[in-house]
Amino acid sequence: MTIRYIESSRLPTPWGTFDMHGFEDPDNNKEHLVLTMGDVRGEEPVLARIHSECLTGDALFSLRCDCGAQLQAAMHKIAQQGRGAIFYLRQEGRGIGLLNKIRAYKLQDCGADTVEANEALGFGADMRDYSILKPMLNHLEIEQIRLMTNNPRKVKAFQDLGIPVVERISHQTGRNPHNVKYLETKKGKLGHLFSDQQDDD
Ligand SMILES: Nc1nc2c(ncn2[C@@H]2O[C@H](COP(=O)(O)OP(=O)(O)OP(=O)(O)O)[C@@H](O)[C@H]2O)c(=O)[nH]1
Numbered sequence: 326m327t328i329r330y331i332e333s334s335r336l337p338t339p340w341g342t343f344d345m346h347g348f349e350d351p352d353n354n355k356e357h358l359v360l361t362m363g364d365v366r367g368e369e370p371v372l373a374r375i376h377s378e379c380l381t382g383d384a385l386f387s388l389r390c391d392c393g394a395q396l397q398a399a400m401h402k403i404a405q406q407g408r409g410a411i412f413y414l415r416q417e418g419r420g421i422g423l424l425n426k427i428r429a430y431k432l433q434d435c436g437a438d439t440v441e442a443n444e445a446l447g448f449g450a451d452m453r454d455y456s457i458l459k460p461m462l463n464h465l466e467i468e469q470i471r472l473m474t475n476n477p478r479k480v481k482a483f484q485d486l487g488i489p490v491v492e493r494i495s496h497q498t499g500r501n502p503h504n505v506k507y508l509e510t511k512k513g514k515l516g517h518l519f520s521d522q523q524d525d526d
């Protein structure tokens with residue numbers, strides 16, 4: 326079965342008021358969100374961010390990763406332009422779930438990098454499935470996007486879904502002394518496209 330649209334409401338935030346759209350995946354009862362601003366329908370490419378859930382970074386201010394800063398920066402950029410979409414996908418821990426992410430963090434506390442930790446637990450480095458995006462994009466009538474990401478896998482995922490990515494926009498923010506190794510591993514092992522400079526340097 327495919328993802329089902331449930332309902333929409335307003336979501337006021339420090340950066341402006343978004344429209345919040347809720348979707349349900351009946352196969353696993355996961356509840357996904359899309360925040361939009363402005364009219365995202367049609368041919369005009371939409372400034373977009375695919376954000377995978379990171380409870381620790383998004384809600385608990387963790388400095389182990391860059392997720393919270395990236396989410397805030399994406400909301401800010403979209404509000405500045407007045408038009409865009411954030412797909413908030415419930416793929417915690419790159420798809421392994423919160424408790425397994427804690428297991429992976431424990432291994433990282435003992436010296437493993439983020440990829441080695443996933444593999445030691447019997448998972449792939451990145452278990453995310455982006456095909457769930459297609460019904461959400463269809464529902465919102467988004468046809469083309471300008472994607473805020475450093476992750477080439479996300480660009481490829483859209484291309485595989487038949488949604489043109491007309492531009493990849495660097496989304497480097499949130500580097501701090503606690504996540505230097507994590508970001509280095511993203512670049513070295515996961516193929517992220519990082520320059521030496523953060524967007525907000
Ligand atoms: N398994 C695992 N997941 C992590 C770790 N650190 C962060 N994550 C998860 O990684 C995901 C980060 O995803 P995104 O913010 O979409 O970032 P990305 O795929 O690196 O790509 P960008 O678009 O360039 O930010 C979230 O689901 C986090 O929970 C880790 O050490 N181990």
Ligand SMILES: [Zn+2]
Pocket residue numbers: 379381382383390391392393
């Ligand atoms: Zn994170």
